[in-house]
Amino acid sequence: MKKKHIIRIDSEKCIGCGLCRADCPAGNLLVKNGTARVLTQDCILCGHCVAVCPKAAVSITGFDAPPEEIGGPAPLDPGALLDALKTRRSIRQFTARQVEPDLIARIIEAGRLTPTGGNAQDVSFLVLRDEMEQMERLAVRLFRRILPLAKLASAMAGRMTIDDHFFFKKAPAAIVVVSRDKVNGALAAANMALMAEACGLGVLYSGFFCMAAGHSRPLRKALGLGRGEKAVATLVLGYSGVTYHRTAQKEAASIRWF
Ligand SMILES: Cc1cc2nc3c(=O)[nH]c(=O)nc-3n(C[C@H](O)[C@H](O)[C@H](O)COP(=O)(O)O)c2cc1C
Ligand code: SF4
Numbered sequence: 001m002k003k004k005h006i007i008r009i010d011s012e013k014c015i016g017c018g019l020c021r022a023d024c025p026a027g028n029l030l031v032k033n034g035t036a037r038v039l040t041q042d043c044i045l046c047g048h049c050v051a052v053c054p055k056a057a058v059s060i061t062g063f064d065a066p067p068e069e070i071g072g073p074a075p076l077d078p079g080a081l082l083d084a085l086k087t088r089r090s091i092r093q094f095t096a097r098q099v100e101p102d103l104i105a106r107i108i109e110a111g112r113l114t115p116t117g118g119n120a121q122d123v124s125f126l127v128l129r130d131e132m133e134q135m136e137r138l139a140v141r142l143f144r145r146i147l148p149l150a151k152l153a154s155a156m157a158g159r160m161t162i163d164d165h166f167f168f169k170k171a172p173a174a175i176v177v178v179s180r181d182k183v184n185g186a187l188a189a190a191n192m193a194l195m196a197e198a199c200g201l202g203v204l205y206s207g208f209f210c211m212a213a214g215h216s217r218p219l220r221k222a223l224g225l226g227r228g229e230k231a232v233a234t235l236v237l238g239y240s241g242v243t244y245h246r247t248a249q250k251e252a253a254s255i256r257w258f
């Protein structure tokens, strides 16, 4: 369970500069008689007041770790970022090499640090490794049942066969990103995929597994998904067993300037 958080201002340290008040998105701070004050403890707990205070006068209780001092935004090379996006591919062939636990932890850290609407922090992560085959079996069972219907509706489904590795392609690990809010989960997943690629891993988004997790009661139960919890994205992870020699072409961006 999440711990209770209380915002405190140390009046000994506060110089009344008002930077916290100016940056608070909830109008929850004021400066009176040269000292900042918190109006209520019922805010989005974004922590901007802590981050912006030049005197470290603001603190919020109940977190596992204190804030870290930083020298400014961490630089991200725009060219390197675009190259990474351009050259990444969905990986559907993996080697037998396991994904190291510290890489899984880094990928989840990228998801945890991704912003959420209203600072809801409503994203959680299911790591599938030892029980991956069992989960895949439940998803396969559902898809084999619904495939005849799908074949009536789509020519592409008509060409599909649901083999035992249809969802995870024999990859050694997957992370299911769970959230009540689809946007929050999807943003976390995108950053996690980037981190996985930065760690040298291949990634496949399995939309089909999310679909199965949305519709199969036994799979939802096995994954421990509660009412209203959505498997927003499933990142299938492993070391790539395929080499690409050139980029894949994409359509031009559709842009409207106003
Ligand atoms: C949200 C999402 C869900 C996807 N689901 C699947 C899937 O279930 N199975 C699959 O083989 N590919 C899946 N893909 C991969 C897409 O087909 C792939 O991204 C697209 O063909 C472009 O290829 P690229 O990722 O290599 O650029 C998914 C991709 C996204 C973004
Ligand atoms: S930013 Fe810090 S020093 Fe400035 S008013 Fe707020 S609490 Fe006080």
Ligand code: SF4
Pocket (backbone or CB within 6 Å): 007, 023, 024, 025, 026, 027, 028, 029, 038, 043, 044, 045, 046, 047, 048, 049, 050
């Ligand atoms: S945590 Fe965010 S919303 Fe709450 S008082 Fe501080 S700046 Fe304002």
